[in-house]
Amino acid sequence: MPLKNTGTEQHIKDTAKRLLFAEGKLHATTQEIADAAGVNRTALHYYFRSRDQLIAAIFQEAMRDLSQRLNECMTAEQPFKAKTENIIAVFLKHMIAFPYQETFLVTEINTLGKQLISDIQSAPVKSYLKEAAAEMEKGTIEKMDPVHFLMNLFSLLSYPLIMAPLYKKLFQVSAKDFRELIDERGKLIVRLLFKNK
Structure with a gap:
């Protein structure tokens, strides 16, 4: 062979x-x-x-890529707000290029189970959450469980793109206009998450 x-x-x-x-x-x-x-x-x-074997290989690569992007963004030597702005920029750019990846990952996780999630590293996330808690003490962001802060960040990033087909129809916007809305989201998300000081 x-x-x-x-x-x-x-x-x-x-x-x-x-x-x-x-x-x-x-x-x-x-x-x-x-x-x-x-x-x-x-x-x-x-x-x-089989198709299942191909899908599993793609899933594992996508999870490794996600983990690597998270690690690079969350461990960067930057102030917390700049680090968060970078996370937003990096993830929005990727999500715009691959708008159906999140749907694919969620579908596969729900279909095949949590054992698939082996490549996500928790240390960078724990470090980021610790920084978020410190920022809450400084008063730059609202006090809450830092996990909520991170879930809010990811929800604000991914949900509009996951729901894009419905939103385009609901709001009667063209693909071009919707893309402009997504391009505006980075700054909007920062304004929503951080207090003006």
Whole structure:
């Protein structure tokens, strides 16, 4: 049996990510993924025996990427507000490029269970929460359980993008206008989370 070409394997995963995360084709078949990747289905099955195996590999890569972005942002040597602004900028940029990734991750976690979540590191999050608590003592943000502060931050970032198809219809806005609203959110989120001092 020939050796597997890791370049082809990664190309298949990258193509699947584009279909799932950028285009929202969450139920793409192995045939659709193979066609988009420019390989036949036999080749795809050579690298991934089933769609489930391919989806699991994509999920693990996405979770590693999420964990890495969180770690880099949360451990940066910056004042807390600047660090939070950076988290917002980094995550909004990623979410705009891959608007369906959050939906994919939540769906897979709910379908396959918590055992999938192995790559998220808690130390950077604990450090960030400790900094949030210190900022609350300084009075720069409202006093609350710091976990609520972080959940608020992530909710303000991700929920509008997860709900984008409904919001575009509900508010009668074009894709371009909705993108402009999302571009405004970074500064708006900072104003909502931090007190003006």
